Amino acid sequence: MHPIVSALKHHKTVVILVVLEIALTCAIVSNGIFIIGNHLATMRMQTGVADNELIWAESSGIGDASASASQASRAAADLAALRGMPGVKSAVITNSLPLSSTGSWGTCIARKAGGADADSVCTVIMYAGTTGVVNTLGIRLSQGRDFLSQEYQDYDPFQGSRAPPPSVIITRSLAEKMWPGEDPLGKPIFLGDRNSGVTHVVGVTDHLLNPSINKQSGADLNMLLPVTLTTGNMYVLRTQPGVRDATLRNLPKVLDRVDDQRIITENHSYSDTVSDYFHDDRALIWLLLVVIGCLLALTALGVIGLSSFWVQQRMHQIGIRRAIGATRRDILRYFQTENFLIVSAGIALGLGLAVALNLMLMKQYELPRLPLAYLPAAAIVLWLLGQLAVLGPALRAAAVPPVVATRSV
Numbered sequence: 001m002h003p004i005v006s007a008l009k010h011h012k013t014v015v016i017l018v019v020l021e022i023a024l025t026c027a028i029v030s031n032g033i034f035i036i037g038n039h040l041a042t043m044r045m046q047t048g049v050a051d052n053e054l055i056w057a058e059s060s061g062i063g064d065a066s067a068s069a070s071q072a073s074r075a076a077a078d079l080a081a082l083r084g085m086p087g088v089k090s091a092v093i094t095n096s097l098p099l100s101s102t103g104s105w106g107t108c109i110a111r112k113a114g115g116a117d118a119d120s121v122c123t124v125i126m127y128a129g130t131t132g133v134v135n136t137l138g139i140r141l142s143q144g145r146d147f148l149s150q151e152y153q154d155y156d157p158f159q160g161s162r163a164p165p166p167s168v169i170i171t172r173s174l175a176e177k178m179w180p181g182e183d184p185l186g187k188p189i190f191l192g193d194r195n196s197g198v199t200h201v202v203g204v205t206d207h208l209l210n211p212s213i214n215k216q217s218g219a220d221l222n223m224l225l226p227v228t229l230t231t232g233n234m235y236v237l238r239t240q241p242g243v244r245d246a247t248l249r250n251l252p253k254v255l256d257r258v259d260d261q262r263i264i265t266e267n268h269s270y271s272d273t274v275s276d277y278f279h280d281d282r283a284l285i286w287l288l289l290v291v292i293g294c295l296l297a298l299t300a301l302g303v304i305g306l307s308s309f310w311v312q313q314r315m316h317q318i319g320i321r322r323a324i325g326a327t328r329r330d331i332l333r334y335f336q337t338e339n340f341l342i343v344s345a346g347i348a349l350g351l352g353l354a355v356a357l358n359l360m361l362m363k364q365y366e367l368p369r370l371p372l373a374y375l376p377a378a379a380i381v382l383w384l385l386g387q388l389a390v391l392g393p394a395l396r397a398a399a400v401p402p403v404v405a406t407r408s409v
Contacts, residue, residue: 022343022350023347024295024350025295026379027357029296030375030377031361031374042281045207046209048140048171048208053238055239056097056267057252058235058267059233075093078259085247085250087240087246089136091236092137092235099211099277103234105126106125108120109124111179113196121177121221126222126223127222129226130152147167147169154229164197167200169201169202169205169224174221174223177221184204188200189201199225207220303343307339311394319400329398332395347378354370354375
């Protein structure tokens, strides 16, 4: 070990540069892998609805939750026409869908009427859907029941004078936030102007994502209300297998036959909606993979170049060691140990940089804290990379015959 340390002291500048390169790579790779894993975990989250069976469309000119009788009847005619399409299991109108990024309603709810801040939960997303919304969307209840037909009411959260429907289905995340460790079924939820309206929990679902995932409302802090008509004009159809694409193509024609004055502003399969939502996440993942790959490649090239340079410079020393009895394995072990010390110094510095970089990202971009498990993982990757990079030059050094080495001086 002492000869290795002494040799490194004679090349301090080069060693320091390589150590800094490895440290920077360690910091970026560990955080990059963490960010990739974080985005992949988000992309794998269950939406809570029947992804591959749903199509949806939006139109203008249908009205809102305060619709007149003629507007309500026109919406009923639309739903009747859509339900009559071949292969359509059911159809409803909703204000939004998970990961649709549209029609999001945010509100504050409370455990008590006029409750204080301690009794309230804000940035809760409200879904609203017409008769059959639970079955159409494919929402699975882990507790409680579906809405009853008489529980669907004309309700608009933006008109505080109207009482909310008597029942609500909430997500498990919202239940735990409202009543930690308690059974949420039958519990009252107060909402509306000054939390004056009350509804009661009749069902709980474990999975139902928000229209958008963000720090304020989280991923699935939401509830579903039964309404007779809703703003947003989002028609959602659940189709039988194999007819989804054909139904999607014919959907605008069916709506036009009911009212040719409308404008179909959106028309998509829900699986495409989910894919589009994560477009930026996929782009970021590929970008980070390219950056990580380039950094690892540059680090490996740096180690290879440094090792090759030292092998060339130490030909005389290698020949002397071989002449006095050093085996090829001894020469190989020498360069591998030397590389291990350099990489270990870079890793030790890089782990500290990784934590500092993560703290900066947490502050600037609201990323979660870097789990400690990523640090040894990054260290192992760099140790393996260093050993593989030095293997070629070390094998060439070990293969030099003693006579050739000494005569080359």
